[in-house]
Amino acid sequence: xxxxxxxxxxxxxxxxxxxxxxxxxxxxxxxxxxxxxxxxxxxxxxxxxxxxxxxxxxxxxxxxxxxxxxxxxxxxxxxxxxxxxxxxxxxxxxxxxxxxxxxxxxxxxxxxxxxxxxxxxxxxxxxxxxxxxxxxxxxxxxxxxxxxxxxxxxxxxxxxxxxxxxxxxxxxxxxxxxxxxxxxxxxxxxxxxxxxxxxxxxxxxxxxxxxxxxxxxxxxxxxxxxxxxxxxxxxxxxxxxxxxxxxxxxxxxxxxxxxxxxx
Amino acid sequence: xxxxxxxxxxxxxxxxxxxxxxxxxxxxxxxxxxxxxxxxxxxxxxxxxxxxxxxxxxxxxxxxxxxxxxxxxxxxxxxxxxxxxxxxxxxxxxxxxxxxxxxxxxxxxxxxxxxxxxxxxxxxxxxxxxxxxxxxxxxxxxxxxxxxxxxxxxxxxxxxxxxxxxxxxxxxxxxxxxxxxxxxxxxxxxxxxxxxxxxxxxxxxxxxxxxxxxxxxxxxxxxxxxxxxxxxxxxxxxxxxxxxxxxxxxxxxxxxxxxxxxx
Amino acid sequence: xxxxxxxxxxxxxxxxxxxxxxxxxxxxxxxxxxxxxxxxxxxxxxxxxxxxxxxxxxxxxxxxxxxxxxxxxxxxxxxxxxxxxxxxxxxxxxxxxxxxxxxxxxxxxxxxxxxxxxxxxxxxxxxxxxxxxxxxxxxxxxxxxxxxxxxxxxxxxxxxxxxxxxxxxxxxxxxxxxxxxxxxxxxxxxxxxxxxxxxxxxxxxxxxxxxxxxxxxxxxxxxxxxxxxxxxxxxxxxxxxxxxxxxxxxxxxxxxxxxxxxx
Numbered sequence: 001x002x003x004x005x006x007x008x009x010x011x012x013x014x015x016x017x018x019x020x021x022x023x024x025x026x027x028x029x030x031x032x033x034x035x036x037x038x039x040x041x042x043x044x045x046x047x048x049x050x051x052x053x054x055x056x057x058x059x060x061x062x063x064x065x066x067x068x069x070x071x072x073x074x075x076x077x078x079x080x081x082x083x084x085x086x087x088x089x090x091x092x093x094x095x096x097x098x099x100x101x102x103x104x105x106x107x108x109x110x111x112x113x114x115x116x117x118x119x120x121x122x123x124x125x126x127x128x129x130x131x132x133x134x135x136x137x138x139x140x141x142x143x144x145x146x147x148x149x150x151x152x153x154x155x156x157x158x159x160x161x162x163x164x165x166x167x168x169x170x171x172x173x174x175x176x177x178x179x180x181x182x183x184x185x186x187x188x189x190x191x192x193x194x195x196x197x198x199x200x201x202x203x204x205x206x207x208x209x210x211x212x213x214x215x216x217x218x219x220x221x222x223x224x225x226x227x228x229x230x231x232x233x234x235x236x237x238x239x240x241x242x243x244x245x246x247x248x249x250x251x252x253x254x255x256x257x258x259x260x261x262x263x
Numbered sequence: 264x265x266x267x268x269x270x271x272x273x274x275x276x277x278x279x280x281x282x283x284x285x286x287x288x289x290x291x292x293x294x295x296x297x298x299x300x301x302x303x304x305x306x307x308x309x310x311x312x313x314x315x316x317x318x319x320x321x322x323x324x325x326x327x328x329x330x331x332x333x334x335x336x337x338x339x340x341x342x343x344x345x346x347x348x349x350x351x352x353x354x355x356x357x358x359x360x361x362x363x364x365x366x367x368x369x370x371x372x373x374x375x376x377x378x379x380x381x382x383x384x385x386x387x388x389x390x391x392x393x394x395x396x397x398x399x400x401x402x403x404x405x406x407x408x409x410x411x412x413x414x415x416x417x418x419x420x421x422x423x424x425x426x427x428x429x430x431x432x433x434x435x436x437x438x439x440x441x442x443x444x445x446x447x448x449x450x451x452x453x454x455x456x457x458x459x460x461x462x463x464x465x466x467x468x469x470x471x472x473x474x475x476x477x478x479x480x481x482x483x484x485x486x487x488x489x490x491x492x493x494x495x496x497x498x499x500x501x502x503x504x505x506x507x508x509x510x511x512x513x514x515x516x517x518x519x520x521x522x523x524x525x526x
Numbered sequence: 527x528x529x530x531x532x533x534x535x536x537x538x539x540x541x542x543x544x545x546x547x548x549x550x551x552x553x554x555x556x557x558x559x560x561x562x563x564x565x566x567x568x569x570x571x572x573x574x575x576x577x578x579x580x581x582x583x584x585x586x587x588x589x590x591x592x593x594x595x596x597x598x599x600x601x602x603x604x605x606x607x608x609x610x611x612x613x614x615x616x617x618x619x620x621x622x623x624x625x626x627x628x629x630x631x632x633x634x635x636x637x638x639x640x641x642x643x644x645x646x647x648x649x650x651x652x653x654x655x656x657x658x659x660x661x662x663x664x665x666x667x668x669x670x671x672x673x674x675x676x677x678x679x680x681x682x683x684x685x686x687x688x689x690x691x692x693x694x695x696x697x698x699x700x701x702x703x704x705x706x707x708x709x710x711x712x713x714x715x716x717x718x719x720x721x722x723x724x725x726x727x728x729x730x731x732x733x734x735x736x737x738x739x740x741x742x743x744x745x746x747x748x749x750x751x752x753x754x755x756x757x758x759x760x761x762x763x764x765x766x767x768x769x770x771x772x773x774x775x776x777x778x779x780x781x782x783x784x785x786x787x788x789x
Contacts, residue, residue: 002323003359006350027759029565031294031557039292039321052768053759058565060528083768086777086785087532096529111773113786139770170770172734208435233290233316242315242346244402244433247374251349259349260376265586266622269613294557302555302584471698496553496579505578505609507665507696510637514612522612523639 008240009220009250014071016045018199019221019239020164023232024171024206025074026050027057032229033066040232044072046104048225050171051079064100078108078135081122086112090122097130107157108135110168116153120160127161133202134160137168137176147191154196165196169204169226177203177210184213198222206231211238212245216263220250271503272483272513277334279308281462282484282502283427286495287434287469288337289313290320295492296329303495307335309367311488313434314342327363341371341398344385349375353385360393370420371398373431379416383423390424396465397423400431400439410454417459428459432467432489440466440473447476461485469494474501475508479526483513534766535746535776540597542571544725545747545765546690549758550697550732551600552576553583558755559592566758570598572630574751576697577605590626604634604661607648612638616648623656633683634661636694642679646686653687659728660686663694663702673717680722691722695730695752703729703736710739724748732757737764738771742789746776 001008012019023044028036037044047067054060054076067074076097084093097105107123119134126132134157136150145153154165167189168176177185192201198218204226205211214222220239227235237243241250248261256263264271275282286307291299300307310330317323317339330337339360347356360368370385382397389395397420399413408416417428430452431439440448455464461481467489468474477485483502490498500506504513511524519526527534538545549570554562563570573593580586580602593600602623610619623631633648645660652658660683662676671679680691693715694702703711718727724744730752731737740748746765753761763769767776774787782789 002318002320004355005318005346005352027565027756029561031561031564035292035294038294039290042321043319050760051770052763052766055528055531055766055768056569056759056762057528058568079768079770079773082773083531086781086787089531092530111770111787230290233319234313236319237315240315240318242318242342244314244342244374247342247345255349261349261374265581265583267618268581268609268615298555298557301557302553305584306582493553496582497576499582500578503578503581505581505605507577507605507637510605510608518612524612524637 007251007255008242011239012221014042014045018223020045020202020223021227021232021235022046022048022202022223022225023229024048024050024226025053025229026171027053028063028229030059030062030066033063036229036232037066037070037072040236041070041072043232043236047072047074048077048106049074051077052083053077054080061100064102068101073104075102075104075106075133078106078110081106082108082111085122094126094129103130104133105130106133106135106166107162108168110135110137110139116156120156123157123160123162131163132161133164133166134158134162135166135168139168139170139175141175141180147188150188150192151195154192154201158196158200164200164202164223166202166225167204169206169210171206171226173204173206173210173226182207182210184210189217208234208238208245211235215239215246216249270514270518271505274502275484277305277308281486283308283465283486284490284495284498285309285311285465285486285488286492287311287313287489288316288492289434290316291326291492293322293325293329296326299492299495300329300333300335303499304333304335306495306499310335310337311340311369312337314340315346316340317343324363327365331364336367338365338367338369338396341369341373344369345371345374348385357389357392366393367396368393369396369398369429370425371431373398373400373402379419383419386420386423386425394426395424396427396429397425398429398431402431402433402438404438404443410451413451413455414458417455417464421459421463427463427465427486429465429488430455430467432469432473434469434489436467436469436473436489440468445470445473447473452480471497471501471508474498478502478509479512533777533781534768537765538747540568540571544749546571546728546749547753547758547761548572548574548728548749548751549755550574550576550752551755552697553579554589554755556585556588556592559589562755562758563592563596563598566762567596567598569758569762573598573600574603574632575600577603578609579603580606587626590628594627599630601628601630601632601659604632604636607631607633608635608637611648620652620655629656630659631656632659632661632692633688634694636661636663636665642682646682649683649686649688657689658687659690659692660688661692661694665694665696665701667701667706673714676714676718677721680718680727684722684726690726690728690749692728692751693730695732695736697732697752699730699732699736699752708733708736710736715743734760734764734771737761741765741772742775
C-alpha cells in the first residue's frame with residue numbers, strides 16, 4: 001500500500017488460505033506474464049491456464065517455470081481434465097500433472113454428464129497426488145442446477161478431498177452462479193452459504209458487478225476466481241473500498257453519516 | 264502521419280490545450296507503459312491513474328517517472344482525492360501530490376455528496392499547488408443531475424480555478440454524460456455547450472460510439488477522456504475521418520457528392 | 527500440441543490455403559507483436575492492420591519487418607484503400623503497397639457506394655501487383671444486402687482475381703454477416719455456401735459465439751478473420767473441440783453416447 005489511509009479493511013497476506021484471487025491465463029506470453037507479475041504479483045494467489053489452452057500453448061514448461069519462480073501455483077483448467085477423461089485417458093492426465101511439476105489440479109464436469117460418485121472418485125485419486133480444486137456448475141446455460149443440489153455436490157466434493165470448491169461462471173460470467181445477463185443468482189449463493197463454509201469456496205466472478213456484489217456480501221477477503229490479468233489491480237481496489245462501487249462499504253458509521261453515504 | 268492524404272482535418276500538436284486525449288491507466292506495468300508510448304505517445308496528452316489504483320500499484324514512483332520522461336503529465340483519479348477527503352486526510356493528500364512530483368490533480372464528488380462551496384474551496388486550494396481537473400457528474404447511475412445544474416457546477420468550478428472540467432462517464436461509459444445503455448445524453452451535452460466553452464471541457468467517452476458522436480459534433484480536436492490504452496490509435500483514426508464511422512465527415516462536398524456519402 | 531489426445535481434428539499446417547486465422551492488429555507496438563508471435567505464431571496466417579490505423583502508427587516499417595521476419599504476411603485494412611480511392615489517390619495507394627513491401631492488399635466498399643464494375647476493376651489492377659482480399663458487405667448496419675447479391679458480388683470478385691473474399695463484420699462483429707446483436711445471419715451464410723466454395727471465403731468472426739457457430743458448421747479448418755490478438759489461442763481450442771462450446775463436436779459417436787453428449 002503506497003499511502004496511509006484510515007478505514008481500509010485488512011487483507012490476508014500470502015500464502016493466503018482465504019481472500020484468494022484466482023487469475024485466468026488464457027494464453028499469455030512469457031513477457032506478458034512477467035508484466036502481470038511486475039504490477040500485481042502480491043495480489044495473485046493462484047493461476048488457472050484457462051480450459052484446454054495449455055494444449056496449444058508453445059513453451060508451456062517455460063511459462064509454468066515463470067509462475068513457479070514467482071511462487072505462484074498454476075493448474076490446468078477443468079476442461080482439459082474432462083477432455084482426457086472422456087477419451088479414457090485419465091492415467092495420461094495424471095502423468096501429465098507430474099511431468100509439468102504441478103501441485104494443483106481441477107476436477108470439473110462443466111461439459112459432460114458425470115455421475116457424482118465418479119466425480120468424487122476422481123477427486124479422491126487426484127487428492128493423493130495434488131491439491132484439488134473441484135468445480136460445481138454446468139457451462140451449459142440451459143442446465144439449471146437447483147440450490148439443494150449445489151450444496152449436496154459441494155459438500156460431497158469437499159468430503160472427497162477437494163481443497164476448495166469453485167462456483168462455475170466461465171470466462172464470460174454468464175452461466176452457473178449467474179444468469180445469462182451476468183446477474184448473480186443471489187438466492188442460490190445465499191442458500192449455499194447456509195451450508196458450505198465461505199472460506200472453502202472460490203466464486204468465479206469475471207465481471208466487475210459480480211466482484212462488487214461478492215465483496216459487499218462477504219467482505220474484502222472473499223475468494224474470487226476467473227479474474228482477467230488486467231482486472232487484478234481493479235479488483236484489489238474493490239476489495240479495499242477504493243473504487244466507486246464499494247467506496248462507502250468499509251467506512252465507519254461516523255464517516256458515512258457525515259458524508260451522507262449508504263453502505 | 265505515414266501517408267499523404269488530402270481532406271484530412273488538422274490536429275493540434277503537443278503540448279495541446281485542446282484536442283486532448285486523456286488516457287486511463289488502471290494498472291499498467293512499466294513495460295506495458297513503454298509499449299503504449301512506443302506506439303501512441305504522440306497521441307497521448309495526459310494520463311489518469313484510474314480512481315484509487317495508485318494505492319495498490321507497486322513501483323508507483325517508477326511508473327510516474329516513465330511518464331515524466333516521455334513528457335506526459337500524470338494525475339491520480341478523483342476517487343483517491345475523495346477517499347482522502349472523507350477520511351479528513353486532505354492535507355495528507357496535498358503532501359502526496361508533492362511527494363510524487365505531480366503537476367495535476369483531480370477534484371471530484373462522484374462517490375460523495377459534497378456541497379458545491381466546499382468542492383470549490385478544494386479546487387481553490389489545490390489550484391495554488393497544481394493544475395486542477397475538476398469532474399462533474401455522479402458515479403451513481405440513479406443520480407440524475409439536470410442540465411442547468413451541470414452548467415452551474417462547471418462554471419463555478421472553472422471560476423474557482425479549474426484548468427479543465429471533466430464530464431463523468433466512469434471507465435465503462437454508462438453514467439453521467441451517458442445513459443446506462445452507453446447512449447449519449449445528447450440534450451444535456453448540447454445545453455452545456457450553450458454556456459460552457461467546449462475547449463474547457465474534457466468529455467469522458469470510453470466507448471467507440473461515444474467518441475464518434477463527439478467527433479461528429481465537435482470536430483477532430485474535441486477533448487476526450489478515459490481512453491483505454493489500446494484504443495488510442497483507433498480514436499486517432501476516428502478524429503481524422505479514417506475509420507468507417509467518421510469516414511465521410513471531413514471530406515469536402517465535391518467528394519461526398521461524387522461517392523454519394525452523407526456526413 | 528503439447529499432449530497426446532485422441533479424437534482431435536487435424537488442422538492444416540502453414541503456409542495454409544484454408545483453415546486460416548486472420549488476425550486484426552489495431553495498433554500493437556513492436557514488443558506487443560513479439561509477445562503475440564511468441565505465444566501464437568503457429569496459429570496466425572495473415573495479419574490485417576485494421577482499417578486506416580497504419581496512417582497514425584509510428585515505426586510502421588519496423589512493425590511490418592517484424593511480421594515479415596516471422597513469415598507472416600501483412601496488409602492494410604480496406605478502409606485505407608477506400609480513403610485513397612475517394613480522394614482520387616489510387617495510384618498513390620499502389621505505390622504505397624510497394625514502398626512498404628506488401629504482398630497482399632484488400633479491396634472493399636464498406637464505407638462507400640462503389641459500382642461493382644469499378645470495384646472489380648480495382649481488383650483486376652491490384653491482382654497484378656499483389657494477392658487481393660476482397661471484402662463484401664457494408665459497415666453500415668442499416669444497409670442490408672440480400673443473399674443473392676452477396677453471392678453475385680463474391681463470384682464476380684473472385685473471377686476478377688481476388689485470392690479470397692471476406693465476409694464483413696467489422697472489429698465489433700455486428701454488421702454484414704451478423705445482426706446488430708452479433709447473431710449470425712444463418713440463412714445468408716447457408717445460401718452463400720450453396721454457390722461460393724467455402725475455402726475461398728474468410729468469415730470475419732470477432733465474437734466467440736460467432737467463431738463457435740462457424741466451426742460447428744464448417745469444421746476445424748474454416749477460414750476466420752478479425753481475430754483479436756488475445757483470442758488466437760482461445761480460437762485454436764474452439765477449432766480443436768477443446769473448449770466447452772465445441773467440446774463434443776469432434777468426438778466419435780461411441781464417446782458421445784457413453785457420456786451422453788450431443789454434437
